[in-house]
Amino acid sequence: MTAMTLTFDAVSEATPGPKWAARWARSWPAYEPWFVARGGDAGPSRAECRSAIADHMPELLATYDRLCALAGGGDRAARFLSTWCPPQYLGGCSLAALSDGTDVRLVRNYDLSPDLNEGLMLHTAWTGRRVMGMVEFLWGLSDGINDAGLSIALAYGGRTQTGRGFGITTILRYVLETCDTVEQALAVLDRVPSHMAYNVVIADAGGDTASVELSPGGGARRMPQAIATNHQSDGSQPDRPAFTRTHERHGHLRGLRAAPRTLSHHFRRAPLLQDRYTAGFGTLFTAAYDPRALTLELTLPEGTWSQSLDDFRDGQRVVTYLSGTADDVGKGQPDWTAAARIDWTQVANDYAAGQGRAIETYLPA
Structure with a gap:
């Protein structure tokens, strides 16, 4: 390995x-x-x-x-x-949000090569509102939570078409800096254009959840379940569907029956968990957000790192990933370990x- x-x-x-x-x-x-x-x-x-x-x-x-x-x-x-x-940028990811009237959770797997992630968990109050999440492009967010309990995460929508719009990570930052609820977040996603196709899942402290598909250049389509992987429902052909197993993962999420508090455990198992790190598609972390407790549990191969908006601790973890399918490299997929x-x-x-x-x-x- x-x-x-x-x-x-x-x-x-x-x-x-x-x-x-x-x-x-x-x-x-x-x-x-x-x-x-x-x-x-x-x-x-x-x-x-x-x-x-x-x-x-x-x-x-x-x-x-x-x-x-x-x-x-x-x-x-x-x-x-x-x-x-x-410029274009791509990724993987599986997302789901669940609420049962008592608990609510938003959980995501972040799937990519370890060479291509910033590995930064940032806690800020830049606009006066406390925000905590995983950073991309130095200030945007791939997922996060604010002090109202609003939680949000993104997944690549599966196609490389672009339009006039913002990088999705900045849009997620903006949502958390300005919104309290899922409905407010949906209004922002309707209004602010994304430059590429992305899928976004949202949950709030009131127990509301939602999933939307964003189109390049603007437009947001509501989805029936608060789940997402790496394709969209408009009939477009996703990028490398057999390699990303996007349909398999989405089907698994559609049929998943779990309590919100146990949702993250399902993300640490196949088919959601990926271990093809040398091929550029391995689960780097599972992030589980609790909108009511204002917490983040970051599950890594070597354990869980718990953080809270109310009691955030600076720190560092060095994580080792073992690729389970190293021979995927050379079968049409770049070996990004050399990047x-x-x-x-x-x-x-x-x-x-x-x-x-x-x-x-x-x-x-």
């Missing part, structure tokens, strides 16, 4: 400051060449990006400006942080010269 590691950090910082700036300094050297190589410099101008936030998410504008300043004030960093019409050895400067130079190739071709042998 092949072993891979990922370091998880838990960080609390009420307002953007030195802790966030340190994280930016650590992560931007990897993000910048990715952004350039994926065509980020050909995207909207800095002014257009800031204007999009002012138009769609005005409550986040002051936070965005503060983060840009902490990032050094550069043009490229500001456009990256806006996530307005960003850390890509010469990203060369990638950026090639794209600048109009000689860019698919990122997979830069993977070292």
Whole structure:
């Protein structure tokens, strides 16, 4: 078996400051060449990006400006942080929310390569509201909870089509910064456009749950159950369905009978649990949110890390992942374990010269 590691950090910082700036300094050297190589410099101008936030998410504008300043004030960093019409990015994930009148839970599996996740659990009060969740793109969220008990999580919608909109992780941040209930969150998701197809599951402290499918460029379709994997119901063909097993996982969730408090245990078993880390599709963590207790239980291969909005503790965990199907590599799927050895400067130079190739071709042998 092949072993891979990922370091998880838990960080609390009420307002953007030195802790966030340190994280930016650590992560931007990897993000910048990715952004350039994926065509980020050909995207909207800095002014257009800031204007999009002012138009769609005005409550986040002051936070965005503060983060840009902490990032050094550069043009490229500001456009990256806006996530307005960003480059494509993909992922996996299974989601479900359950409520029985007494308990409510939102649970997600995050499925990807350990090389491609930030491993950052962030606790903030950037707009005066406390928010806790798992970070992507330095300030967006793949899942999280706020002090009203509203919980939310995303899953890739299965197709690479793009439209004019925001990166979904910034939209989730905005929902948690401004909404108290599922109904309020749904209104935001109707209004704020996503740049790609994503599936979102929501739960609140009152026991309401919902699932929506977001379309590239805007539009949100309500779904009958608060579950999601990596395809949508519009008849579109999902990306690599046999590899992601999206239909199998969705069918399992449709038929699942569980109490909210035991939901996370089902996510740690097949077919929801994935172990193909060397092929880029393994469950990095299971996040279980309790909207009433305002807690997060992050289940990792080596145990559970419990956090609370009321009693958040900074800390670090180094996690080892063992791939159960290493021979998936080489069967049409890139071995993303080598991504850390890509010469990203060369990638950026090639794209600048109009000689860019698919990122997979830069993977070292």
